[in-house]
Amino acid sequence: MALREAVVNAFVNNDYTKELAPKFELFDNRLEITSNGGLPDGLSKDEFFEGFSIPRNKELMRIFKDLDLVEQLGSGIPRILQVYNKDVFQFSDNFLRIVLPASESSASHGTEQVTEQVTEQGAEQVTxxxxxxxxxxxxxxxxxxxxxxxxxxxxxxxxxxxxxxxxxxxxxxxxxxxxxxxxxxxxxxxxxxxxxxxxx
Incomplete structure (x- = not known):
């Protein structure tokens, strides 16, 4: 459920004016989902975590809702936070990334360790x-x-x-x-x- 919400969130909130689709990277110990555009204008981090939503792509949101992939506006992030804590989200001005550990059962206990691994490996992994x-x-x-x-x-x-x-x-x-x-x-x-x- 949390994975589905993270994928849907990446698509409906991606800034397609940059002509880039969301990026999905699968590693041995985690899945990284990166969408372009950062948080929408006027939406704070606290509001984001509380479930307030300003979808950039309302038509995509409607399609996902018609396919029963979305229950209601703003429900995705709270659902993710039922499984993972806030540390799985990484914010910047131009990007929003969600780093999901490979095992959801260990998510609430191992997020800090995964975040450290991502930081260390990110400095070493240069394509x-x-x-x-x-x-x-x-x-x-x-x-x-x-x-x-x-x-x-x-x-x-x-x-x-x-x-x-x-x-x-x-x-x-x-x-x-x-x-x-x-x-x-x-x-x-x-x-x-x-x-x-x-x-x-």
């Missing part, structure tokens, strides 16, 4: 695509098109999903206009963490 992107960057700021040309990728969704988004999530790349992620003037640059990794 080839992320490495390719940060290796072509120096101290300048780049547009998305410039970065695509540097890594030799023409398909925008592939670049966004496999290169740019994971680099931002890992803390290697940052946005020049973080409060307006879809701005036409958006540029991307290496963070200090990205520069340090490049020196390894």
């Amino acid at each position: 080839e695509q992320v490495l390719t992107l940060i290796r072509v960057m120096d101290n300048e700021k780049y547009s998305r098109l410039e970065l695509m040309q540097l890594v030799g990728i023409k398909h925008r969704p592939t670049f966004l999903y496999n290169y740019l988004q994971p680099s931002i999530e890992a803390g290697f790349v940052a946005l020049s206009i973080p409060d307006k992620p879809t701005s036409g003037n958006q540029k991307y640059y290496l963070t200090e963490k990205g520069k340090a990794y490049n020196r390894l």
